[in-house]
Amino acid sequence: MLYTAIGGGFEIGANCHLVQLGGTNVVLDCGLRPHAGGPEALPDLDQLDALTDGRVDALFITHAHRDHAGAIGEFRRRHTTTPVYASEATCELVGALASSWSGPPTAEPGSLLARPYGEWFEIAYGIEGCLTQAGHVVGAASVTLRASDASVMFCADIATAAHRMTGVFQAPDDISPDVMILGAMGGDRALDARRRKEGALVADVAEVVGAGGSAVVVADRFGRAQEIVLALRSSMMSGQTPRFPVRVARDVAGICDVLGRMLPHLADPLRRYVVNSRRDLFWADGSATTPDILPMPEGPAHAWTDAGPACAIVAPSPGAASPLTEYAEAVAHDAHSAIFVPASGDEDDLPAPLRAALDGGWVPSPDGRLSVACRVQTYDVPMHADQPQLCSVVNAVKPSAVVLTHGRPDAIQALRHKLSGARPVYTPMNGDTFDPLAPAPVADADTPAPRIKIDDGDGPLVMKLGADAMAHPDFRRHFQGYERIEARFDGNRLTLRPTVDRDDD
Numbered sequence: 272m273l274y275t276a277i278g279g280g281f282e283i284g285a286n287c288h289l290v291q292l293g294g295t296n297v298v299l300d301c302g303l304r305p306h307a308g309g310p311e312a313l314p315d316l317d318q319l320d321a322l323t324d325g326r327v328d329a330l331f332i333t334h335a336h337r338d339h340a341g342a343i344g345e346f347r348r349r350h351t352t353t354p355v356y357a358s359e360a361t362c363e364l365v366g367a368l369a370s371s372w373s374g375p376p377t378a379e380p381g382s383l384l385a386r387p388y389g390e391w392f393e394i395a396y397g398i399e400g401c402l403t404q405a406g407h408v409v410g411a412a413s414v415t416l417r418a419s420d421a422s423v424m425f426c427a428d429i430a431t432a433a434h435r436m437t438g439v440f441q442a443p444d445d446i447s448p449d450v451m452i453l454g455a456m457g458g459d460r461a462l463d464a465r466r467r468k469e470g471a472l473v474a475d476v477a478e479v480v481g482a483g484g485s486a487v488v489v490a491d492r493f494g495r496a497q498e499i500v501l502a503l504r505s506s507m508m509s510g511q512t513p514r515f516p517v518r519v520a521r522d523v524a525g526i527c528d529v530l531g532r533m534l535p536h537l538a539d540p541l542r543r544y545v546v547n548s549r550r551d552l553f554w555a556d557g558s559a560t561t562p563d564i565l566p567m568p569e570g571p572a573h574a575w576t577d578a579g580p581a582c583a584i585v586a587p588s589p590g591a592a593s594p595l596t597e598y599a600e601a602v603a604h605d606a607h608s609a610i611f612v613p614a615s616g617d618e619d620d621l622p623a624p625l626r627a628a629l630d631g632g633w634v635p636s637p638d639g640r641l642s643v644a645c646r647v648q649t650y651d652v653p654m655h656a657d658q659p660q661l662c663s664v665v666n667a668v669k670p671s672a673v674v675l676t677h678g679r680p681d682a683i684q685a686l687r688h689k690l691s692g693a694r695p696v697y698t699p700m701n702g703d704t705f706d707p708l709a710p711a712p713v714a715d716a717d718t719p720a721p722r723i724k725i726d727d728g729d730g731p732l733v734m735k736l737g738a739d740a741m742a743h744p745d746f747r748r749h750f751q752g753y754e755r756i757e758a759r760f761d762g763n764r765l766t767l768r769p770t771v772d773r774d775d776d
């Protein structure tokens with residue numbers, strides 16, 4: 272088996288992984304980099320063509336997020352006859368979401384081939400594939416491939432805690448894959464109970480509205496936004512939170528409508544609730560027995576607070592003309608109001624200019640800068656498994672080797688540290704090709720030590736590493752992917768600590 276990170280190696284986004292197994296070439300995900308719009312958003316599809324002589328037997332899409340599915344159109348342009356497989360729900364959602372994925376101009380995904388969870392099917396002679404539920408968002412799947420000589424499981428974004436919309440991650444029950452390719456998004460986090468964090472956001476929003484202000488909650492248009500709408504609704508229905516109007520930005524509401532028509536693909540308790548109550552999944556008109564939750568009305572974007580304090584659910588989009596900033600205009604001047612933004616580090620993080628503006632106390636507006644007098648607060652409603660959960664998934668699946676991808680360097684390295692005691696763990700850069708099942712190389716006593724040269728001119732001391740040192744497994748294991756390393760003397764020991772700047776995406 273050969274693995275290559277075409278994209279998504281030691282980075283968030285542009286997920287695209289080539290597995291060459293049983294004489295076939297299978298690609299897992301084909302996504303875009305967050306907040307990049309041009310060709311630089313794409314995975315290296317030229318390299319994919321070079322490694323496969325242009326013959327790809329199948330593309331699998333794990334779920335309908337831009338960083339996993341946004342480059343299907345460009346892939347299709349190059350591989351016109353390759354089947355593209357996904358779960359039934361993901362096939363529908365890709366069609367609904369693709370128009371919101373800004374990217375290179377060729378990105379038209381076309382139709383995908385739907386496959387149910389839990390059923391093996393032949394991809395090409397000698398290799399079968401199977402999708403299993405991944406949690407995370409509606410339709411998300413893990414992909415397992417098996418050939419006569421080896422098997423591999425691809426877990427891109429997974430969740431093991433119950434979300435309102437989806438079931439949880441399930442391992443295939445009839446196979447123990449040899450290799451696991453695992454997304455490391457939550458790899459350096461240990462999260463509080465998810466429901467508690469969700470409850471904290473609902474309580475904070477209720478407090479703002481109760482004090483006469485309005486709240487703008489910024490959330491990814493597919494996934495987190497719907498979880499938050501349902502959390503607000505459920506809290507108001509149960510009487511835990513007083514009722515107040517919730518208005519959902521029109522692009523987010525459009526995805527709510529698509530999901531509302533997909534009952535068979537939703538988590539069991541939610542589906543049962545909708546069927547038994549005969550109520551709409553999201554919308555309610557504020558009559559005697561229901562909360563007031565509706566799509567944002569047509570008209571000026573600042574009008575949503577005209578009838579009094581309310582909560583707006585808004586998705587970020589690239590550029591200063593984001594609808595978020597229009598909705599925020601209604602509250603920015605008001606000290607009683609608040610803007611809730613997601614914790615940084617997820618793939619749906621705010622565009623960097625917008626986060627910088629909020630940090631600087633203003634939002635971009637058509638008239639220039641609008642200074643922000645309201646509270647700006649960070650919240651966290653996790654959509655990914657955290658470090659203990661990822662470790663328990665690996666321990667349950669028991670692969671012989673793990674390949675960590677799709678995450679911040681900190682998250683990948685922290686997870687590698689936890690997992691590498693029991694099995695080889697690889698943390699590839701984009702372009703790396705290797706066999707995850709190859710036996711470890713035996714140290715060769717004749718190999719010269721890596722070359723290191725120290726220049727001591729007038730300026731700071733400069734240590735130059737030769738290519739052999741950079742390629743050394745120990746160097747790669749500890750320093751690969753980091754841009755900055757802090758050095759400190761502890762007595763006669765020089766301690767090196769790789770660091771990542773939290774804010775540069």
Ligand SMILES: [Zn+2]
Pocket residue numbers: 334336407428
């Ligand atoms: Zn995702």
